[in-house]
Amino acid sequence: ATKGNLYPVIWVEGASCTGCTESFAQAQTPNAAEVVLDMISLNYSETLSAAAGYSMEEAKEQTIEAGDYILIYEGAIQEKWGGNALRVAGKPGTEHLIEAAKNANAVVALGSCAVNGGWMGAKPNVTDAMGVQQYLKKAGINVPVVNVPGCPANPEWLTSVLVDVVLMKLKPADLDLNSEGKPAGIFNQTIHDNCERRGHFENGEFVYEFGSEEEKKGYCLYPLGCRGPQTKSNCGVVMWNDRRSWCVQAGAPCIGCCEANPNDPGQNWVEVNTPFLKR
Numbered sequence: 001a002t003k004g005n006l007y008p009v010i011w012v013e014g015a016s017c018t019g020c021t022e023s024f025a026q027a028q029t030p031n032a033a034e035v036v037l038d039m040i041s042l043n044y045s046e047t048l049s050a051a052a053g054y055s056m057e058e059a060k061e062q063t064i065e066a067g068d069y070i071l072i073y074e075g076a077i078q079e080k081w082g083g084n085a086l087r088v089a090g091k092p093g094t095e096h097l098i099e100a101a102k103n104a105n106a107v108v109a110l111g112s113c114a115v116n117g118g119w120m121g122a123k124p125n126v127t128d129a130m131g132v133q134q135y136l137k138k139a140g141i142n143v144p145v146v147n148v149p150g151c152p153a154n155p156e157w158l159t160s161v162l163v164d165v166v167l168m169k170l171k172p173a174d175l176d177l178n179s180e181g182k183p184a185g186i187f188n189q190t191i192h193d194n195c196e197r198r199g200h201f202e203n204g205e206f207v208y209e210f211g212s213e214e215e216k217k218g219y220c221l222y223p224l225g226c227r228g229p230q231t232k233s234n235c236g237v238v239m240w241n242d243r244r245s246w247c248v249q250a251g252a253p254c255i256g257c258c259e260a261n262p263n264d265p266g267q268n269w270v271e272v273n274t275p276f277l278k279r
């Protein structure tokens with residue numbers, strides 16, 4: 001049941017690896033327990049709830065019936081075979097989404113899978129995986145969707161959306177979202193704009209090979225396929241694991257997880273990551 005006056009939230013997983021839940025569970029500032037126990041009433045989560053089974057399903061149904069809640073949806077929708085490409089608790093996964101979304105004040109599509117199918121939708125996409133917004137539109141469910149991509153999504157991004165809606169009492173329609181339904185303050189700047197290796201990019205100092213002298217010097221990773229210039233997200237500012245590091249700082253070229261859409265022709269993850277600069 002909903003705790004006191006706290007804002008009810010239900011967290012449903014579709015075709016997911018649970019990485020976005022794991023990412024959130026590691027959050028330190030504020031830590032996940034503070035968010036889940038003091039800021040919201042998390043009435044249902046397959047991974048984070050202490051209870052399980054019928055009592056949890058009941059809590060979810062009661063929350064949906066009462067209305068005035070937020071749905072966090074993690075993972076892709078798999079539409080193939082009448083939604084049975086992902087069958088959960090005896091029902092097509094698509095039905096679980098429709099039931100949970102239709103009475104919600106807003107849906108937070110959490111992680112790249114939920115935003116556009118993520119790697120679940122990679123070619124040849126045999127299960128017709130897609131994002132929440134696309135599926136709800138097809139199903140005629142009219143509910144505001146906030147897209148928070150990332151593989152996994154950064155926990156601070158989810159917390160900032162929850163702060164806006166729960167603590168600042170903003171209506172979903174008043175959130176500052178960009179044309180893709182992503183929070184503009186987080187997803188309107190490129191990785192490249194805030195990258196600590198940017199000076200090397202401007203100086204033409206590049207890493208062409210892992211294990212090279214250039215790599216040791218921390219040069220720019222563009223020739224290795226870094227998608228930082230084409231990817232909009234503030235990873236280099238909020239960083240990961242309690243603001244310790246992030247992909248590019250750790251020496252991995254940005255793969256564009258916040259941007260790549262496997263359902264867009266020409267946006268194949270292999271194609272976009274093919275190295276294109278030679279020494």
Ligand code: SF4
Nearest residue numbers: 019111112113151152
């Ligand atoms: Fe897992 Fe990435 Fe999908 Fe999140 S976006 S559920 S981390 S595959």
Ligand code: SF4
Nearest residue numbers: 195198220221226228
């Ligand atoms: Fe840009 Fe990537 Fe080079 Fe950073 S490592 S400066 S994001 S191309």
